[in-house]
Amino acid sequence: MIKTAETYHVPVLLSESVDGLNIRPDGIYVDVTFGGGGHSREILSRLSGGGHLYSFDQDADAEQNIHGIGGERRQLDNFTFVRSNFRYLRNWMRYYGVAHIDGLLADLGVSSHHFDDETRGFSFRFDAPLDMRMNKRAGQTAADVLNNYEEEALANLFYIYGELKNSRRIAAAVIAARRQKAILTTNDFQAVVEPFFRREREKKEMAKLFQALRIEVNHEMDALREMLLSATGLLRPGGRLSVITYHSLEDRIVKNVIKAGNPEGKVQQDFFGRIETPFRLVNSKVIVPTQEEQEGNPRSRSAKLRIAEKKTNERR
The missing domain is CATH 1.10.150.170 (Putative methyltransferase TM0872, insert domain)
Incomplete structure (x- = not known):
């Protein structure tokens, strides 16, 4: 059974994850997990005519939800759907002539649709x-x-x-x-x-x-590593990374990239012993769904949101 965009997938931590991007109306953003389009719709609602959103999903079922984006015509002009695995983020951004992005959102794991499709x-x-x-x-x-x-x-x-x-x-x-x-x-x-x-x-x-x-x-872990490394290179100084994880394996990779700049968590220090990383944490503690959200959407119970900002004084 193929569900509608409204029931395909209930977005988790919707406001918190999109707020975490600190969206500029004229900025360029990427939603690497389009699914039912909930997060993408919210991002688009905050963009002006000069902004643009690129949304990725490799599942043909998700592509059927593009019409659910709806809204004003300018929103559609501001939107590009990429039917591809997000591990190819860097290649697709190069294809579209995008050198830098202002923010990236990822709602990892499996959508409600996949679990419910018999x-x-x-x-x-x-x-x-x-x-x-x-x-x-x-x-x-x-x-x-x-x-x-x-x-x-x-x-x-x-x-x-x-x-x-x-x-x-x-x-x-x-x-x-x-x-x-x-x-x-x-x-x-x-x-x-x-x-x-x-x-x-x-x-x-x-x-x-x-x-x-x-x-x-x-190949979820390999794809996640490649996507996060690509995102690190694409984010402009001050750009935000907003990632929702659901199990310890993916959460560890996200945490390592934010902490050390690499999926393995190998820390490098400068002459003064300071950890060199391209990011600074926006939320010192992980953000979790409210009790109300967990009761209304069981999938959200294991969700953790991490938000990081690309440093403006990144060392190479």
Whole structure:
């Protein structure tokens, strides 16, 4: 079922994340996670005729929500949709002749639409083909991963991306099961791994497994690293980075880039022992949704917003 823009995805921390960009009406901004268009719509409402917004999404379903941007004609003139993975941010900005941007917003993770679409295989609530590709046009599926990866590779991805301590036992069970028949659907996969989870933690652990597969299929961590490094180079002094994360893996990368200027968090110091980083924190503590937002939008419960500003005295 393809949802409308209004139900495709409820934007998380909408006001807080867009306020954090400190928008200049004539500035150039990027929303690298268009989804249902909620954040993009809010950014556009704050731009004048001289401003422009570039919004990225690799999912063809999200592209159907462009009409939801609506509003005055000048808003459409101020808007460019880029159907691409945000890891290619630098290339696309070069293509459009954009040397510097004034702000970038990213609402990471998976949209409500992906979890609720019964055909995509993102959720264990439905029996569906194990696909999990954000971009349905290319790349390997989750079924490809489960049926083709070596045991050690499976164990590593379950441990690193799913943070599951029994990853080796699960990987061994997958190998044994696929010798009997291919693992092609979400139900096939659940039948293999359910014995490893206690009943009271089954849903939480299953969610971690599905997260691990999704991250691997879409190369999410590599894409995030590349996007953040591109954003660091594109942001003009005083430009803002506003990023919403949902799990520790992506949050650690964002925190490292802001703190040290690189995804690994390798700190460099100047002659006086001061940490050299291109950013300064705008919010010293992460911003989290209000209790009211969490109750109205369960997806927001694990959300963390970090806002940083490009330093004007950046050292090279």
